[in-house]
Amino acid sequence: MKQKWILIGITAVLVLGGVGGSWYVLHQKQPEKIAQIYQNDKLLYEIDLTKVKELYTITIDGDNGAENQVLVENGQISMQSASCPDHLCVKQGTISDGILPIICLPNHIRISVASEEESSYDVQVY
Structure with a gap:
C-alpha cells in the first residue's frame, strides 16, 4: 500500500513538472x-x-x-x-x-x- 502512494506521488511530480516545463517553454518571450x-x-x-x-x-x-x-x-x-x-x-x-x-x-x-x-x-x- 505504501509503495502505491509513493508511485502515485512520483507520477504526480513528473506530470506537474512536464506541464510546468511545457508552459514555460511555450510562454517564453521570443527574442525580437x-x-x-x-x-x-x-x-x-x-x-x-x-x-x-x-x-x-x-x-x-x-x-x-x-x-x-x-x-x-x-x-x-x-x-x-x-x-x-x-x-x-x-x-x-x-x-x-x-x-x-x-x-x-x-x-x-x-x-x-x-x-x-x-x-x-x-x-x-x-
Whole structure:
C-alpha cells in the first residue's frame, strides 16, 4: 500500500513538472528579430519579424527604373524579385538572423536582421 502512494506521488511530480516545463517553454518571450532595409545607406524600413502575422511585400524603387520586391514573413525576410541582371539577391533566399545580409549591389539595397542577442554586420553598399 505504501509503495502505491509513493508511485502515485512520483507520477504526480513528473506530470506537474512536464506541464510546468511545457508552459514555460511555450510562454517564453521570443527574442525580437529586427529587419532593416537600406537603400543607398538610408534606412527605409525597420520591421520586427516576430510580430508579422501575415506575409506581405514591399516594393523599393530605385534609379533608372530599378525595382526590388521584398517578401516579409513571420521570422524571416527575402528578396522576392529584382530588376538587377544577375538576381543574386533573389537566389540568396530567406534570412532570419544576422549572419549574412541580403545585398543587391546594382540597386544599392541591403537587408539585414539583428536580434536582441546579436548584432547585424555593417556592410557598406556602393
